[in-house]
Amino acid sequence: MKRSDRITAVVILVAAALVIVSWIVMHRTPGTVAVVRVDGKVVATVDLTSHDPQTLHVTGVLGPLVIVADGKGSIRVTESTCLDQICVHTVPARSPGDQVICVPNRMVITIEAKGNRIDAVAQ
């Protein structure tokens, strides 16, 4: 192999590495995350890929809420001070786009994932 061939080979390798690194940075998917917001502000984020069950105590506009991530990828509201209890009866959220909402407490749990192929969910 000539010297110039070797240089070309190195250039190709470096360039290929650059492409791969850029691609990974652009497309990395940091697992599925539940974002808890009260009145529009993020008060907690929970990694739903974690196997440890977690209980969150969040203060809504009306009063306290208890949120439980079961360690199996689902998150739900177990207790709320609201009158209608719609949030407590909502099916646990687990897929990107899922929501659990408590309007009286102005609390929303949204499931987000960077690699999600869906832009929005009609519901």
Next chain:
Amino acid sequence: MRKAIALIVALIVVGAGLATFFAWRASPEPVTSTYFLMDTVLTVKTTGGDAATINEHLHALASNVDSMTSYYKSGSETVRVNAAAGRAPVSVSPEYAALLKAAVAVETIDHGRTFDIAISPISSLWGFTTKDFRVPSAKEISDTLAYSHADQLVLSDTTVQIRDSRARIDLGGIAKGYALDVMEEYLHTVKPQPRQVIVDFGGNLLLYSGGQKTDWKIGIRDPRGQGIIGYVQSGDAFVATSGDYERYFERDGKRYCHIIDPSTGYPGTLNQSATVITDMQPMHGAIGDALGKVFFCSTAETQRSLFQAVQSQGTVGIVIIDAAGARSTLGPITFVPATAQ
């Protein structure tokens, strides 16, 4: 020769690498804002442009629509019109008159059998306006149904009159879609243009990219669980869904949803959900919202014949999940099931 080819390949690879890197660097992060109004959540996700300002402005526009159309808020045009029921005509804003006209235009598609803004006395009977739910007697329903119809309305360009003193109008079935219309109108004029904006207003969507994007992926919610059953692809559009899972109550193991079938006075039971995709023309957000109720309260046969009528008026496609959970689509849209992803 070999060297030349190798050099060209190297240049292409380097170029592609740099292009990928800079494309990543240049793509702005979306700004997501969440607001609470109209008894639901408004989420705005804007990428590019003056995103934070755009989000705030979109919220302000939605608030204006709420103040104008609310069934509850004192001073709203709806409250003023309802308060004068059985008496004199009430003068309203041109915007409000235009919205009522659009609502009545949808009613005429099927003679008010599946969508009616004057059905609210029946909704009240079921407790949907107060959340104090109950199953009314058949007689209560038939008595109330007698005056719960849009033929109680007398419309002009500047006034609205309700003939019967017991009749009421409620624009809850069209106001969120109308708010998306107002937002879309603003987005077209804003400078600098955002790259894309996704507005989710209680599950009704506005997908805006100034016509740049043709492959929005719109997830269709599983009506009997969380998650999606699949998605459809579309260009910029309004998307409205009527589902029996949003607001409902159960008595003796039976589900009663908040969407009342105006032809019976009972909650609709023919379908679990209907999703209507409309193109970005003026008032198509409001019309799509109303059409969601129309298709939700229709049989499969009626849906097919109605689709012929609405397709020429900007309806791109419809996804329906019937009472048995079977899915069907109307129009030139392709549904991709979640299992195929």
